[in-house]
Amino acid sequence: MNPFTTQLLQRKVNAIGNLPAMPSVLASLGECLSASPSEENLERIVELISCDKSLAAQCLRTANSALFGRRIEVDSVRRAVLALGIWRIRDVVYSCSLPSIFGKADRGIAPATFWRHAMGTALVTQHLAQRLDIPHIEKFYLAGLLHDIGILVNSLLLGEDFHKVLAEAERSETPLNEVENEILGFTHCDSGRILADLWKLPPDISETIEFHHHPASKDSDSEMTCTVYLADLLCRLRGLGYGYYEAREFDLASEPSWMLLRTRYAAAGELDMARFTFELDEHAVKVQALVDSIFGKTPNDVTH
Amino acid sequence: MALDTLVAPAQDPANAELSDPALIKLRDLIYCISGIYHPENKFYLLATRSRRRMKAINCKTFADYYEHLTTRPNRNAEMRSLLNEITIGETYFFRSQAQIEAVSKIILPKLVASPSRQAYKKLRFWSAGCSTGEEPYTLSILLIEQAANKLKDWNCEIVATDLNDNSIAKCKEGLYAEYSVRNLTPERRQRFFKQEGNLYRVSDEVRARVKFERLNLQDQSAILFMKGFDLIFCCNVLIYFDGVAKRRTVDHFYNGLVPGGHFFLGECETLFGIYDQFRLAHFPGATGYYKAIPGEETGASR
Secondary structure (H helix, E strand, O other): OOHHHHHHHHHHHHHHOOOOOOOHHHHHHHHHHHOOOOHHHHHHHHHHHHHOHHHHHHHHHHHOOHHHOOOOOOOOHHHHHHHHHHHHHHHHHHHHHHHHHOOOOOOOOOHHHHHHHHHHHHHHHHHHHHHOOOOOOOOHHHHHHHOOHHHHHHHHHHOHHHHHHHHHHHHHOOOHHHHHHHHOOOOHHHHHHHHHHHOOOOHHHHHHHHHOOOOOOOOOOOHHHHHHHHHHHHHHHOOOOOOOOOOOOEEHHHOHHHHHHHHHOOHHHHOOHHHHHHHHHHHHHHHHHHHHHHHOOOOOOOOO | OOHHHOOOOOOOHHHHHHHOHHHHHHHHHHHHHHOEOOOHHHHHHHHHHHHHHHHHHOOOOHHHHHHHHHHOOOHHHHHHHHHHHHHOOOOOOOOOHHHHHHHHHHHHHHHHHOHHHOOOOEEEEEEEOOOOOHHHHHHHHHHHHHHOOOOOOOEEEEEEEEOOHHHHHHHHHOEEOHHHHOOOOHHHHHHHEEEEOOEEEEOHHHHHOEEEEEOOOOOHHHHOOOOOEEEEEOOOOHHHOOHHHHHHHHHHHHHHEEEEEEEEOOOOEOOOOOOOOOEEEEEOOEEEEEOOOOOOOOOOOO
16 A cells, blocks of 8 residues: 555544444453463453453353354353363454444445454464464464454445445456455555554554455565465355355465465475365354354345 | 353254264265265265165164275275265256356356467367266357357357267257256246257257267277367266276366366365366365466466
8 A cells, every 4th residue: 555545544544533442352351361371360351251241142152153163062251261262262252242343334344244254264264274284373363353354444434435346346246355446546454454553453463454465475474364365265265255256266276375385384285175165165154153143144145 | 141041052953963973984985985075064965865875775874884885895886876876866957056157257258368269269168977968058058148249259169978878869869857957047948948848958059069979088099089178077977986097087188178278077076186287276166177378377366
């Protein structure tokens, strides 16, 4: 993004001034997580979640959903924290609390559709990272969940104008970022970065939000960005996208991000990618069930 | 609401058998042998089809059946019967919607826009193992529908082959029951078929583009002549070949494609562990294989 666009966008954000603040539970949770793990910390996390009854209820529902592995059945926040561990519980809290703060951003994209893609990408990012044996993937789910957060920013900032961008993307069967660039001169990657900075998200997640459409470049060659890019692409092609047909083909072997991951992780060379893709159809069912539990009945807008 | 009411509800007993761990082992065994993958959301199909075979050989549980398929002397024959059951009745017009959309919305536009193709505007498709003809006729309908715009001035040919003489005769006859045409829009039925009692006959226009031939994919010399294709479909055929025959046949397909050509298997079939010259290509809702053009730039989505 050129500096002029950044300034323009920044001014627009400041002028409207309605970008949602980071939910306080997430900010406090962030503090707990950055401190060293301790009994005290654990109690504080349980307390934070329990404070908000509807959040606590949704967290339990999510923790018990097939998406988070249903093997354990938890009936209290404390047990959920103990069973899932603090990293996973953080993922659950983010998944549950973010949709509500963006509830009003429905002039651009249907919230249920947005969060289906976000949670789908989060899940696939994590699975792919695990299959590739990438170490330290604690934040990968979160990066997947937040990668498109700029789309919500654009919905809030631009309202009806953003609706036109979405309609054009759907009509021309083109990826959203390309249409945004053409019509708006910036993309959700740029506006997402502004929100990421405002929320003081960890630098690697902010970088992923900004570069998830241009991974494996000189600006960003992190495993996180590459994995989120691939998960995003796979989700959009496999029933977890934004509900419209994107007329595109990609072959993994020639994707720079895949090539980069292959050079760093031997497991990539052995991964049965076709089967991994078919498994996405299994994830799609689980993600839909979770989104249904958050939003009630969702519009049947899945085209694939 | 009390928090203890929020735990996940107990699983529906009707679906209980779908979470039988033996079914997962069965799925993985079928995948290893045939390359056909059943995602969890298709387990009901796997269960129904396996149960038909289990009834025939008097197996009570999926675990018993798995044991039968892995340890009994007649396990290969039984696996073949199961694969027959899995792929039976699978053919009807416009069956693999996502593959068809990939051809019409992505592959065809790319082919006709390619500068290297402008001097010789000819497209060739091959439906290998065409069974009773629904697949090649679907491709023919697709080409006719695009003949007025995208494919104006293009010469398109579909070669459809099968080992079975009866299938080829049925293809040429072009007469289909309701089951085969159930996925067709009323417009397509009207335009491309003529109703004859309870049956539907494909129009001469659809028939004209398809050339049917009997061909054994194991016949090494005959298959050598199958060259110069832009697109090859081979659905649920390779599953019946052993590893060596599979590799050899796919190698022929690879050589039969022009660089930049595409190869499609059945919707849930893969080439993993069989052949690695192709690149795996992702389309919305479908996967296929791509023969790269020598020296082709890597690094961009096409």
